[in-house]
Amino acid sequence: MTAAALACVLGPRVADVQLVESEEIGIVGVGEATLPHIRAFNTRIGIDEAAFMRATAATFKLGIEFRDWARIGDSYIHPFGAFGHDVDGVGFHHYLTRAGSIADLPDYSLPVVAARAAKFAVPDDDPRSLLSTFGYAYQFDATRYAPFLRAHAERHGARRTEGRITDVERDDGGNVAAVVLSDGQRIAGDLFIDCSGFRSLLLAQAMREPFEDWSHWLPCDRAVAVPCAGQGPLLPYTSATAMPAGWRWRIPLQHRVGNGYVYSSAHIADDAARDALLSELEGPPLADPRFLRFTAGRRRRSWVGNVVAVGLAGGFLEPLESTSIYLIQLAITQLLELFPQKPVAAIDRDEFNRVVDLEYDRIRDFLILHYHATTRNDSPFWDHVRTMTVPDTLAEKIELFRRRGRVMTYREGVFLEPSWIAVYLGQRIEPAGYDQRADAPPAAALARALQRLRDETQAAVATMPDHAAYLSMIGAAA
Numbered sequence: 001m002t003a004a005a006l007a008c009v010l011g012p013r014v015a016d017v018q019l020v021e022s023e024e025i026g027i028v029g030v031g032e033a034t035l036p037h038i039r040a041f042n043t044r045i046g047i048d049e050a051a052f053m054r055a056t057a058a059t060f061k062l063g064i065e066f067r068d069w070a071r072i073g074d075s076y077i078h079p080f081g082a083f084g085h086d087v088d089g090v091g092f093h094h095y096l097t098r099a100g101s102i103a104d105l106p107d108y109s110l111p112v113v114a115a116r117a118a119k120f121a122v123p124d125d126d127p128r129s130l131l132s133t134f135g136y137a138y139q140f141d142a143t144r145y146a147p148f149l150r151a152h153a154e155r156h157g158a159r160r161t162e163g164r165i166t167d168v169e170r171d172d173g174g175n176v177a178a179v180v181l182s183d184g185q186r187i188a189g190d191l192f193i194d195c196s197g198f199r200s201l202l203l204a205q206a207m208r209e210p211f212e213d214w215s216h217w218l219p220c221d222r223a224v225a226v227p228c229a230g231q232g233p234l235l236p237y238t239s240a241t242a243m244p245a246g247w248r249w250r251i252p253l254q255h256r257v258g259n260g261y262v263y264s265s266a267h268i269a270d271d272a273a274r275d276a277l278l279s280e281l282e283g284p285p286l287a288d289p290r291f292l293r294f295t296a297g298r299r300r301r302s303w304v305g306n307v308v309a310v311g312l313a314g315g316f317l318e319p320l321e322s323t324s325i326y327l328i329q330l331a332i333t334q335l336l337e338l339f340p341q342k343p344v345a346a347i348d349r350d351e352f353n354r355v356v357d358l359e360y361d362r363i364r365d366f367l368i369l370h371y372h373a374t375t376r377n378d379s380p381f382w383d384h385v386r387t388m389t390v391p392d393t394l395a396e397k398i399e400l401f402r403r404r405g406r407v408m409t410y411r412e413g414v415f416l417e418p419s420w421i422a423v424y425l426g427q428r429i430e431p432a433g434y435d436q437r438a439d440a441p442p443a444a445a446l447a448r449a450l451q452r453l454r455d456e457t458q459a460a461v462a463t464m465p466d467h468a469a470y471l472s473m474i475g476a477a478a
Contacts, residue, residue: 010339047152055148057141064239069376077106077115080136083105088437102430110131110133118468121464200312238322245273257283260277301353320367372386
């Protein structure tokens with residue numbers, strides 16, 4: 001992703017891009033679900049949507065379904081779209097709270113209703129249309145996306161070198177001067193972008209940047225993944241089902257279903273996690289289960305000297321809410337905006353680190369919310385996350401919503417008000433009050449307006465094609 005973006009956006013007059021990667025090192029290829037921001041990324045570097053989806057056996061994604069999180073038997077969808085629409089600056093959920101029907105909020109979300117019906121169509125450009133009130137992302141085969149991007153990067157001037165880095169040379173000022181490959185080849189450069197995954201070969205090992213461990217808030221530190229044959233309709237959403245020691249993902253692709261169990265090794269053994277995952281598969285497994293180990297957290301700084309970490313080399317929070325690929329895009333976008341001139345300026349580094357750190361911190365709080373806001377007490381894992389002390393920044397957000405339905409808003413950040421509302425209510429955090437301005441319309445008029453909007457949402461979804469049929473219609477079928 002980084003090589004393609006630098007080659008396509010900056011071009012050879014700004015940056016001579018050399019991609020070093022080794023076939024000996026496999027693609028993690030587990031995080032196959034994304035957030036809507038990937039559409040802008042693909043568009044910016046000139047990728048055709050249908051061609052990308054064919055190449056990666058991709059499906060569309062309207063949101064994420066959460067099962068059994070607040071209580072066993074519960075289910076809600078965090079949609080990529082709005083709930084109803086604000087009136088005179090007052091959030092729609094305040095009117096539902098006043099009407100006593102806040103539990104019906106999903107009925108006023110077009111992406112939720114469409115996802116449940118396995119329907120899909122691209123959003124309408126007309127802001128007056130209900131079909132303009134949502135976005136979408138993709139679910140794709142990451143092992144196919146990487147070579148697709150490699151070829152795209154090379155077509156735009158990036159030069160690829162096959163090889164494994166065995167040594168890093170630093171100059172007298174502490175910057176990286178060159179990397180040395182196993183065959184003895186030496187590659188020098190001005191700026192080094194560390195995409196070496198959890199090894200963090202340049203940022204952690206060469207530059208010795210310390211790691212901030214957040215596992216006391218996000219205790220899941222392992223995952224076991226396995227693909228299987230799909231059964232039933234092709235659903236336009238990812239599922240996350242709570243398990244006794246973590247949660248299980250289901251990601252429907254055109255050619256298979258991705259499955260994984262993200263768990264805390266302090267609460268379940270690897271073999272037991274594998275067996276629990278295999279027992280839940282809907283179809284025959286298509287490969288042997290793969291295990292991954294990780295620690296939630298981030299490097300104290302993502303850009304140090306002339307080394308910029310992108311992706312796992314800079315940090316990892318866990319797969320919940322599909323933020324891993326988004327954080328890659330965030331780092332790439334900021335690097336493009338702050339791409340240095342020689343010598344690298346401290347002000348560019350500081351702004352890059354400020355934005356990346358802020359996003360990590362806010363996503364961290366959003367993920368902790370899913371675990372902490374539960375009534376489950378059926379296992380030691382859920383007892384732990386329900387009763388743990390959370391960051392003050394999250395505690396304040398929860399109390400603000402619980403009191404009057406207020407959502408703390410950001411000028412920057414990936415998860416905006418509808419996302420927080422979806423998870424608050426889905427996790428059974430309901431507001432005790434509402435914005436007093438929602439008392440303005442007469443009760444009868446409010447009831448009629450709510451029923452009309454619910455009917456219009458159902459009617460709009462009824463006009464949308466089946467998800468699988470839409471893929472074929474636009475030439476995106478693999």
